Structure formats: structure tokens, C-alpha cells
Amino acid sequence: MTKFIFVTGGVLSSLGKGITSASIATILKQSGFKVSMLKIDPYLNVDPGTMSPLEHGEVFVTADGAETDLDLGNYERFIDTTLTAKNSFTTGQVYQSVIRRERKGGYLGKTIQVIPHVVDEIKDRIYAAADDKDFLIVELGGTVGDIEGLPFMEAIRAMRHELPKTNIMNIHVSLVPYVKAAGELKTKPTQHSVQELRRIGITPHMLVCRTEKPLPKNLKDKLAFSCDIERNAVIEADDAQSIYQVPLHFIKEGILTPLSEHFCIKLKPNMEKWDTLVKNILIPQDEVTIAFVGKYLDLKESYKSLIEALIHAGAHLNTKINIHWCDSQRIEDEGAYEVIGNSDGILVAGGFGPRGVDGKLAAIKYARENKIPFLGICLGMQLAIVEYARNVLGIENANSVEFDPETKEPVIYLIDEFIDQSGNKQVRTKKSPMGGTMRLGEYPFEPLKGSNLQKAYGKEEVYYERHRHRYEANPAYKEKLENAGMIISGQSNGLIEAVEIKDHPWFVGVQFHPEFTSHLETPNPIILEFVKQANAAN
Template sequence: MTKFVFVTGGVVSSIGKGIVAASLGRLLKSRQYSVSILKLDPYINVDPGTMSPFQHGEVFVTDDGAETDLDLGHYERFTDTAMSRLNSVTTGSIYQAVINKERRGDYMGGTVQVIPHITNEIKVRILRVAKDKNPDVVIIEIGGTVGDIESLPFLEAIRQFRTEVGRQNLIYMHVTLVPWIPSAGEMKTKPTQHSVKELRSIGIQPDILICRCDRPLHPGIKEKMSRFCDVPVECVIPAPDAKSIYEVPILLEREGLAHQVLTLLNLEQRPPDLNQWQSLVERLYRPQERLEIAIVGKYVRLNDAYLSVVEALRHGAIALGSDLHIRWINSEDIEANGAAAYLEQVAGIIVPGGFGIRGVDGKIAAIQYAREQRIPFLGLCLGMQCCVIEWARHLAGLENAHSAEFETNSQNPVIHLLPEQQDIIDLGGTMRLGLYACRILPGSLAERLYGESVIYERHRHRYEFNNAYRSLFLETGYQISGTSPDGRLVEIIEYPDHPFFIAVQFHPEFRSRPNVPHPLFQGLLEASRTHLQRREAEVSVPL
């Protein structure tokens, strides 16, 4: 039967439970075990689709259209396995399901309570992943930390889970912080001890401790935590800081994490094949030329708002052996000071997605600068829509052109609402979401990059290119190189009179992998390298 690994966190949040869960998934897959990873999030939102990027970071979208926590992106990138809406569960979705059952009378007049009804629904969601995907191992990450009041139903559910599937079929893995106190000149284990004590008071004894630290753990520290936390010393696993998240699986493999997990789950000890991953990390740490790429966005105060874009760039840079540097540019600063002040020296420019009018004029100015200065450019979702507005205003002579999202009474709404969105009132989970086919124009840049005539990409948007302007768009030198299979929706646009200028309505960053970079991002970086070399050659020519 499927085995289960529960990952909890203690002391503080944001210490890397998601990366640990994803890394374990990679280590198990390297041993030919099938894996699925489930995130249990304690917030009451049904999903993060309506949450501010400043609070939550990016919203990751799965093939089947689920809007999820960004950790699912890590799960997919590390395990190279597509997740689905089954892999993301929130308190809001649990309570919504239970309340719907109560309204239908499913509980036969009984009093509905946290225990057993909420905890039963949580267990049903965990078992559903095992039943639907039938993996060898399901890894379940519980959001937040032990002691958080909102996490208690999840912790109680996973405590009960032990008796339902058998103790031999699951383990509990606790990620905790072991801080270095400079004034004392030593590491302190008390935070871990208190965190484990809190976990044990709920009825959960951790089998493995993952100890986050900024330096190696002294053997005496490991023995002390083993003794006070009642965990075998070989199951006290150091997780020191790494230069890159992609090094974490290698570090945890050296510390014996996968070996201990397989031992505790009574699974066969198969030899790992991490050669490809090790090679990837080595290339990451031995880059050649420096490439500076500008990301012009409106949420740049929180880099996690564009996490998948950054990782997709990093994947391309690893493949090219380039030293990637990202210049974060607030599009509102461009509105105030002009594009040249921020973009003159970059090798390439990305304008990513977003919602709302704030900073849009800065994005449009950045696109105009990229087009006129012939700097390699990639637009994503809203970035494509801003490309269309920039075209309309500066090349088509439609000075008042805009998107209907930002100006409902625009005389030239070159971007307008999808027809199927016209009567929708609720904002959550109602956009065009998930994987859709796109037909590629033969001979286009898109075809050269993808090497295919039909591609599949993930979407998250309400607005689209207004087909009333399609003929004018083509007459002014632009190209529509990707459409929906029926030709109705414009998915990819290009400007052929440019070294590299392409924009897409979808989110290609969600499908990039460390070992298989997305062709759009790799293409941008290759063009950026060529642009940089050409610029350096021009500078070196004597007057």
C-alpha cells in the first residue's frame, strides 16, 4: 500500500518545509519510487487565487486549473511530476466541503464538530491523493508551525491517521531551527526541544528531525537533541544553508535522509541515481559570462511574487552556463523617471503578469524601450497585453488605446474581456485557468523555439486580445504566431523586425524544470547573450 510521510514545522515559519518535502521527493524518485506531494494550508481562503501577491507570493497554477500555494511549484520542479487540485488543501476548502454536506443533510441531523467531521474530511483528502495517483509514497506538508491555533485540526487529523493506516505505513518528519547565538558562541537546542515538546503534547512523536542551521551540527549537538527529543541520533538530520535550493537534495542525501525514511517505512533500499541532478548543481556553481535580466513588475518588493519566473530564468541560465543576475525594477519607478534610467545596461527584459492598473504605464514604457532599443524581450500574460497596448499607441496611431480591464469606456479597447467571463461575479477560481492547447504558426520564432506545431501551456487570465484589431495588428508588422486551435484566441505575438521580441498570454514559467528549461526562457537568455556580446564588440571598436 501507499506509504505516508508527514512534514511539520516548528519554532518559526519559512524555514524550508516545502523545499525539504520537495527534496525528499527527488531523492525517492531517484530510487525509482513514485511520489506525490500534498500541501495542507491552514488559511481560511478556499485557495490563494484572491490573495495579494504581497501577502502570499505567486499563485501557482496546475494543469487542471487549480490556483495553489507556490510550494506546489517546488514540488513539480524537484520531482518533475505534475500536481493537480488534489495536491492542495486549505482550511477554507475543508470547511466549505463540510458545510455543504451539512446543508444537504448528509450528517443525518448530527451536530457537526471539528472532531470528527473536520478531521475526517482532512483524512479523506489525504487518502484521495493515494487512491487517485497510487504512488509509492505520499509526502504531506502541513503549513505553519506547531502551536499555531489554525493548524491544530490538521495536526489532530494526522495523529489519527496513524491508527487508520498502521504505524508501519507512515512517519512524522519535523523541520526545526537550530540557531547560532553569537553572544553565547554556540548553537542552541532549546527551540527544538520546546517545538518537539509541543508536538508530543498533541500526540505526535517525530521519527526524524530536520535541523535547519547556518553551520554544521557538532556531533554533541545531535546527541543532545536525540536524547531530549527521543529521536535516534542517526535520524537527527542537519539541513545547513545552501547557495541554491537545488543543492538541498544533494546535502540531504549525504546526511542519509532517504536511507532513514526507507528504513522506517520498511521499503527496499534502492541505490539512487542523482548523476543528472549533481551535474545540474555543478553547472550552477560554475557559470561563465554574466547575464543581467530585468524583471519589470509591480510586486517586486516581494520577489516570491514572481518565483516561477525567476526559477525558469535560472533553469535556462544553468543550461547555458551563464551567471544570472536579476535587476528588479518597479514599473511605477519607470513611470516617474523613464525607462532608460533603469534598462539601458541590461541584456534582456521580462514583463511578467499581474492585475490592476497600478504600474501598467511603466510596463508599457519598458516594452517600448525594449522594442526601440532592440533589447531581447519576453512578455508574460499581462506583459503580452501591455505589448498590444504599446503597439496600438505607438505604431498603430491609436493614442487612447487601453485594456477594458483598466478603462471600461476606452474608445479603443485592444484588450477586452473573454466572452465567457461576461456574467461572472465571483472572482475566485473563475478565470481561464489551467492547461490549454496552442497552435503555432509555421516559420515563426515560436516554432523555432518550441520545435512543435501544437503546444500546451497553463493560463490564468480574464482578458484577451480584441480580434477587432487583428487585421490592423498584422498590417503594422506584428505577427500572431500562436492561437487557440480554433484560431479565435490570440496566444502568442511577435515583432519579427527585432532580434528577439515575443509575448504570450499564458504562463510558461509554470512548466519549466531544472533539467528541462522552458524554450521561451532559454531562448530569451540565448538572445540576451548575443545582444551582450554584440554590445561589448561595439564598445571595443576603436574610434
């Protein structure tokens, strides 16, 4: 029977519930257990796909095409696995399912209520996510006391009565603030947060205390006594240099004991490889500077997976990745050299909309002409084609229909039909209520033999990567591009997946998002190779 760990948060948001959840999952997995994770978001949006990056940060895409919270990316990166749509759901999805069932007569004419109907839908989704795993770690978004989170709290409370005591554990992540003027750590916010949990009917079995200062023994004792928790189950979680240190910190804090005692299991995690990679992140032998060209730089959470993918590559190469943040709009105003300078590699990230596009084009031209290792992702690849068409082929009006719907030279266009993994041309990708159509999820691609793409990925003939985009490279320009020296190095059922340049040491653009499949223990091949090339050019 699956054992469930529910992780809630108190006092305020952004305490690191996701990292806490992923760290505990890592410890369990490295101890030999089959582990999965689930993120519950109490907001009413069906998914974060229509949210602005400035509102919600990055939208993480699963292999089966679900647009999810960025925490799912952390889950995959920590436990080195592939999650699906069932590993994430929102209040919007829950109510949508309940109402849809009611419209079909599924409730046999009964009055639909939060209890039991909405709560039962939540429980069903939690149990479905457990599958055949030994453990399911469930993170509840938001903060205890939020009105939108109450149905989920009730579901957690109800499950306590449906499962053996040794099969369910509640962990509460809370803040122990340091009041500088008084020179003291204060426990009262955590006490009040736990009181609110207990009022709802949930008693936490463990406290994870976020703090800027070490927690003295007497303060841990006070928290244990006032919150009715075992003394060894008060775990200190201070700020770490790297999020990948957190599982190691938890082990040093003694988290194995309360987990083992509660679940009646033996935990002996093998963290040797993990520890080596973390040391490579903290004390690397080499360093390299990557110019990261984007337009959401005021909120770097918009590029969370890509930042982490660079860290993964650095950990395996024992190299520190210095990210030189380059605002594409600033490049438009000041020029590529002034902003990018002498960076060892240039990375042009994805994005939507016309803002900052000219700056990205200038950065791509700078990388091409100065033979600097270059990686373009999604929009970065599309703009590499636009730049090449304009400045090498001499097609001055070459453009994407995303930026100019009336362009006479649509080197990037919006096709009406995508081909799915099975080759079925009739299957259309997700249609959003906003009218946009996305190519979402995992699709196969075939690398060209002898290309930089093929050398990075290895000897297999077909690979799979994830997508999130509306526009595609127009195959009508394929022959012209190839005749002028651009290599179409990756294709997927006739669609252009990757491009390179013949007379350049290492210039690669990919339509997919390689960062979504990069994990600490298994970095993405093309990002790893990009960092290698940048380091070699250093």
C-alpha cells in the same frame, strides 16, 4: 500500499518545509519510486486566489485550474511532474465541503463536530491524493501550536492507527538558533517544539534542523536523546546557495539511512544529472543580465516561478542569470534607459491593476526600438499590443478595458465567454465571489510555422500552457496589427496567445504563464530560448 511522509514545522515559519519536502520527494523519485506531494494550508481562505501578492506571494496555478500555494510550484519543479487540485487543500475547503454535505443531509441528522467529521474529511482528502503512488509527502503549513492546525494534527495522529508502522513517517523541521552574544547554538526551541508535537500525540521519526552554523556531534546527540529520535535521524539543514543543492546536502548528511531503515526499502538515487545542473547554477561558464520589469519588487516571492524558470534555463545553458530588478514605477519617473541600462534582455512580467503600467509600456517601447531581446508574459504581452497600437499604428487612445473601461479603442478587452480544451463554448471559467472571472489552468495553443514561438517549442502542432488572467487581446484589431508588422504567432481557438514583431531580432509576447511549467530537469522552451537570445546579444 502508499507510504506517507508528514512534514511539520516548529519554532517559527519560513524554515523551508516546502523545500525539505520537495528534496525528500526528489531523492525518492530518483531512486525509482512513484512519488506525489500534498500541501495542506490551515488558513480559512478557500484558496489564495483572492490574496494580495504582498500578503501571500505568488499564486501557483495547476494544469486543471486550481489556484494554490506557491509551494506546489516547488514540488513540480523538483520532481518534474504535473500536480492537480487534489494536491492542495485549505481549512476553508474542508469546512466548505463538510457544511455542504451537512446541508444535503449527508450526515443523517447527526451533530457535526471537528472529531470525527472534519478530521474524516481531512483524512479522505489525504488518501485521495495518494492515488496509486509509492509515496505521498504531505506538508502541513504553519507551525506546531497554531490553533488552526490542530484538526490536521489530529488527522495525522489518527492515520497512525490506520496504517502499518512502516507506512507512515513524521518529519519535523525546526530551528536551532545561533545566539551570537553567547557564541552558542541552542537546542531548547526544538525540544519545546517536539514536546508540543508529542503532547498532541505525534512523535517525530526524524528531525531536520535548520541552522546557520554546523551542528557538532554532541549537539546532535543531545537532540536525539531529548527528542527520543534515532541519532542518524537528526539531519542538519544549513543555508544553501541554491535550493536545488538541498537534496544533495541531505544525501551527504546521511538521510538515506533513516529513510531506508524506517520504510524497509533500498534507496540508491541517481543524482548525476541533478548534480550537473546544480554545478551549472553554482559555477556557470557564461553570464547574462536580464532586466526584470515588475511592480511587486519589494516582495520577490510574487514572481517565484518566473525567477526559478530563469534559473532552470541558466542551468541548461551553463549560464548565470543576473536579474536586474527594474521597478516599473521608477521607469515612469526616470525613464527606461536610466533604469534598464544596457541589459542583455528585457522581461516584462504579469500583474493586475493600473499601478506601474506606464513604466512597463516604456520598457516595451525601449526593447522594441533598440532591438533588445524581449519577452512579455500575460500583462506583458497585452501591453506589447497596446504599445504597438499606440506608437506604430498611431491609435493614440488604444488601451485595455482593465485600465479604462470606457476606452473607445479596446485592443485588450474582457470577453464574456471562453472556450475550454474540448472546444465547448458553453463552459465558463472560474467565477470568484469577488465578481472577477478568470481564465485558469491549461489550454492548448497552435504556434505559427516559422515563428520564434514555433522554433522554441519544436515541431508539434499543438502545445499546452497555463493561464491566469481575465482579459484577452481583441481579435478585432488582428488585421491592423498584422498589416503594421506585428505577427500573431500563437492562437487558441481564435484567441490570441502570442505576438511577435517582424523587424526585430527576437520580440515575443505570450498570454500564458510559461513559468508554471518550467522544471529544473525540463526548462520551459520559450524562457530557455529567451535566455539564449539574450546571451547571444551579450
